[in-house]
Every structure is written in C-alpha cells, then in structure tokens.
Amino acid sequence: MYKVSKYNIKLPIGDVGFSYIYNSKSGAIVKLENKIYESIARRDFSSEEVEPLVADLLRQGIIVHDSKNEVNELLISHRIAAFQINFNVLTIIIAPTMACNYRCVYCFEEGNNTDNSCMSLETCNQVERFISSLIESNQLIKKLKIIWFGGEPLLAFDTVMRPLTSKLQTLCGAKNIYYDSEIVTNGYLLDCRRIEELLGPLNVRGFQITFDGREENYCKFKKPPLGAYERVKGNVFALLQYISEHGIKARVDLRINVTKDNMGDAKLLVEEIKKDKRYVGGIHFYLGRVRGKQCNCDIFELHEFEHFEKEFADFIQKPPHAWSPKKVWCNQYTLNSFCIGPHGELYKCEHDFGNKNREIGSVLRGIDFNDFFVKYITMPIADKCCECILLPLCMGGCPNVRVADSYSCEFSLDKVIADACDYVRSAYSISK
Amino acid sequence: MEIIRDATMVTCEDHGVCGCYNDVCGFDTPGGGCNCDFDSPPGNNWGC
Numbered sequence: 001m002y003k004v005s006k007y008n009i010k011l012p013i014g015d016v017g018f019s020y021i022y023n024s025k026s027g028a029i030v031k032l033e034n035k036i037y038e039s040i041a042r043r044d045f046s047s048e049e050v051e052p053l054v055a056d057l058l059r060q061g062i063i064v065h066d067s068k069n070e071v072n073e074l075l076i077s078h079r080i081a082a083f084q085i086n087f088n089v090l091t092i093i094i095a096p097t098m099a100c101n102y103r104c105v106y107c108f109e110e111g112n113n114t115d116n117s118c119m120s121l122e123t124c125n126q127v128e129r130f131i132s133s134l135i136e137s138n139q140l141i142k143k144l145k146i147i148w149f150g151g152e153p154l155l156a157f158d159t160v161m162r163p164l165t166s167k168l169q170t171l172c173g174a175k176n177i178y179y180d181s182e183i184v185t186n187g188y189l190l191d192c193r194r195i196e197e198l199l200g201p202l203n204v205r206g207f208q209i210t211f212d213g214r215e216e217n218y219c220k221f222k223k224p225p226l227g228a229y230e231r232v233k234g235n236v237f238a239l240l241q242y243i244s245e246h247g248i249k250a251r252v253d254l255r256i257n258v259t260k261d262n263m264g265d266a267k268l269l270v271e272e273i274k275k276d277k278r279y280v281g282g283i284h285f286y287l288g289r290v291r292g293k294q295c296n297c298d299i300f301e302l303h304e305f306e307h308f309e310k311e312f313a314d315f316i317q318k319p320p321h322a323w324s325p326k327k328v329w330c331n332q333y334t335l336n337s338f339c340i341g342p343h344g345e346l347y348k349c350e351h352d353f354g355n356k357n358r359e360i361g362s363v364l365r366g367i368d369f370n371d372f373f374v375k376y377i378t379m380p381i382a383d384k385c386c387e388c389i390l391l392p393l394c395m396g397g398c399p400n401v402r403v404a405d406s407y408s409c410e411f412s413l414d415k416v417i418a419d420a421c422d423y424v425r426s427a428y429s430i431s432k
Numbered sequence: 433m434e435i436i437r438d439a440t441m442v443t444c445e446d447h448g449v450c451g452c453y454n455d456v457c458g459f460d461t462p463g464g465g466c467n468c469d470f471d472s473p474p475g476n477n478w479g480c
Binding site: 020022023026027028029030031032036053056057059060061322423424427428 | 433
C-alpha cells in the first residue's frame with residue numbers, strides 16, 4: 001500500500017481543474033487532474049484512473065510505500081553524505097593571507113583578524129604534502145578544486161598563489177587529477193597581468209567579486225583604498241574582455257551584499273555596469289544578505305530579503321528555478337573538504353578563518369579529531385528542522401550555525417512555493 | 433499526469449553534493465563548495 005509523501009506542496013497556480021504538486025524531497029513537479037489528486041489524497045490507488053499512474057507517482061516521490069519513514073531516510077542519507085569520502089572531488093579553501101586592503105563593515109573576520117602575515121614557503125610545501133596525503137588516501141578523487149579566499153588572496157599572489165598553484169598542478173599532473181580553481185576577491189589588484197596569469201597558468205575558472213552598490217555605498221560599506229570603485233570596475237571589465245576574447249569558459253559572479261541601507265543601489269549598480277561601453281556581458285549578478293553581528297547596518301529579516309531578492313531577480317530577468325533537494329547544506333560538512341589558513345591551520349568552514357577555537361588540525365600534523373571536529377561532523381539536525389516540510393532542501397541549514405547549537409532558516413516556505421510557481425508558469429507560459 | 437520537473441533529473445548523483453554559491457542554484461555561501469560542473473549531468477537544465 002502507499003501513502004502521500006509528507007513533502008508534497010500544493011502550488012497555488014490557479015489552473016481550474018488541475019493540481020500542481022511540488023515535492024521538496026524529490027524535486028519533482030507534477031500536474032494532476034483534481035479528481036486524481038483527490039483520489040490519491042484519500043489513499044485510493046485502485047481506481048482505473050489512478051492505478052496506471054502509481055509507478056510514475058512513486059518514481060516522482062509524490063507517493064511512497066506505506067511503511068517508509070521519509071524523515072529517517074533523509075537523516076540517514078545526510079549522515080552518509082557527510083561521511084562518504086568517495087565523491088570524486090577534493091575541495092580545499094585556502095586563505096594565503098588574512099591581510100586585506102579593505103575594511104568591509106560586515107566582515108565576519110573582523111574580530112578574528114589580528115594577523116597580516118602571508119603563508120610561508122615552508123607552509124606551502126606542507127600544504128602540498130597534506131593535499132597529496134588526502135589524494136593518496138582516496139584513489140577515487142578525480143578533481144582537486146582550490147578556492148582562494150582570505151583576507152584578500154591577491155595580496156599573496158606572487159608569494160603564495162603562483163608558487164602553490166604550480167606545486168599543486170604538478171601533483172595533480174603526476175596523479176592524473178584535474179586541477180580546478182576559483183577565487184573570492186575584492187578585485188582591487190585584479191590588473192591585466194594577474195588576469196592573464198589567473199586565467200592562464202593558474203587555471204582559475206570562477207571569480208566572485210563584491211560591489212555592494214555604486215561608488216558612495218561602495219566606499220561606505222567596504223572602506224576601500226582611494227579610487228577603488230572605478231579601478232575595480234575597470235578590472236572587472238578587463239576580466240570579462242579577456243574571457244570573451246580568449247573563449248575561456250570562466251564564471252564571473254558579482255555579489256551585491258545588501259542591507260536596508262544600500263538596497264536602493266543594487267538595481268542602479270546593475271544598470272550602471274550594463275550601460276558602460278566597456279561591458280561585454282557575462283556577469284552573474286546576485287544578492288548577498290548581510291547578517292554580520294559586528295555590522296551596525298539596518299539588516300533585513302528573512303522575509304524582507306526574500307521580497308527584495310524576488311524584485312531584483314525580476315529586474316535582472318533571472319530564469320525561474322525550482323529548489324532542488326540536497327543531502328547536506330554545503331560541502332564543508334563532508335570529509336572531502338577542508339579550509340587551510342595562512343599558518344597551515346585547518347578548519348571545516350571558511351567563516352572560521354582566524355578563530356583558534358575552531359581549528360581542527362594543521363597541514364603538518366593532519367586532523368586532530370578534537371571535540372569541535374567531532375561535533376561538527378556528527379551533530380544532529382534540530383528536531384524543529386526534522387519536522388519541517390523544507391528539510392530536504394536545507395538539511396538543517398548552515399553547519400557553522402548548527403555547531404553553535406543554533407539553527408537558521410535560509411529561506412521560507414513562501415519563497416519555495418513562489419519559485420516553484422514561477423517555474424511552472426514559465427514552463428506553461430501561464431500569466432499570474 | 434504531466435511531469436513538469438522530473439525527479440530523476442533533479443540531483444546530480446555523480447557528485448552527490450550540490451552547494452553552489454552562485455545564483456544558478458540559489459545558494460550564496462562564498463566557496464560553498466560546488467562540486468558540480470554547470471553542464472552536467474547531460475540534460476540537466478537548471479544548473480547543477
């Protein structure tokens with residue numbers, strides 16, 4: 001016998017005679033005649049209209065076997081994903097320095113950042129040996145992904161990024177592993193020489209650069225060096241030009257961190273960039289929600305942010321997307337991902353760089369398996385989250401929040417429903 | 433019944449984890465650890 005999945009969400013599409021069901025556990029969206037949906041809801045699977053659909057309904061997760069406990073299934077697959085080390089990608093986030101030439105008002109590292117030194121050559125060698133040992137211990141790894149973080153990683157371009165990349169590429173070459181890289185940078189030092197090297201020998205294929213508004217807000221929020229706004233804009237245009245001219249498959253994300261103070265500038269910034277003669281296209285604009293405790297800004301509540309995010313998505317004509325289920329919130333929760341600080345210290349999350357209490361080992365001695373690490377990897381999902389219909393989409397949310405015995409909803413049911421409705425309307429060209 | 437979004441196409445079983453920090457998937461954690469290539473798996477039209 002079967003029952004209706006507890007993760008079915010009926011979408012308010014307003015198409016008379018039909019029900020649209022989104023299942024947050026499978027990610028499926030199906031359209032059913034109302035009478036069929038009603039039969040299913042009262043567990044009548046034997047009628048001649050429903051019976052032929054049972055196999056498809058099961059496959060789409062709309063119905064499940066009567067005996068199945070869907071919550072337990074999710075919790076087990078979550079735990080397996082955390083401990084499974086047979087993913088073929090090893091992701092390492094490296095902060096070559098904690099020094100930064102900006103002083104962003106919302107920076108989560110502000111309280112932790114007392115050290116402006118760069119990673120030494122000796123530590124670079126230890127990083128290479130640490131990564132080599134991880135690869136040695138897992139023959140299934142096919143790709144090494146390095147994400148350059150900081151501080152501002154380009155401050156350590158010559159002293160760390162270039163030499164360490166060379167070592168890691170040699171390592172990957174010897175082991176027949178694909179080397180891939182991304183960078184999170186403020187873009188101030190992203191000049192032509194570095195662009196050429198990053199996209200060439202350093203094989204960086206993803207760039208995340210933050211703007212936070214036009215010049216006045218940019219300076220107010222980011223406290224950059226003099227003239228930084230125009231300089232970074234020029235650097236971004238040069239980056240896009242290089243990517244376009246050389247036919248490189250690289251991604252440029254322009255992040256706009258917003259509070260109620262600078263929200264009015266987000267769309268104007270996009271307009272300003274798109275109207276610039278130097279813009280050749282290719283930027284993915286997106287919003288970040290400022291949540292920093294140190295920040296004295298007027299920050300958004302979740303529903304306020306989602307409202308503005310929708311407005312912004314419509315403005316940039318972002319294609320509709322329905323939310324997909326995931327086994328863990330982020331890769332940091334798994335055993336195939338580590339963060340390495342400038343002194344070779346290890347963390348699970350890049351948001352912990354500089355926080356001694358959250359170190360889990362070092363590249364020299366390996367993982368300490370200290371209490372914090374064990375808690376991070378084994379912590380249960382909050383009871384409240386286990387009861388939530390959106391559990392399959394977030395699996396308890398950010399582990400860095402959960403490890404502090406808290407939880408935070410990353411999105412609302414209203415948002416998930418609205419996005420799924422947009423997806424359906426787009427698929428059927430149904431107007432609102 | 434019409435399948436508007438096919439569950440069998442939603443997740444990338446090759447990678448198992450999808451934590452994109454970009455706007456394709458809607459997750460914005462810097463370095464959130466996307467293990468996916470944007471063009472895989474074949475036929476997937478919403479990013480990862």
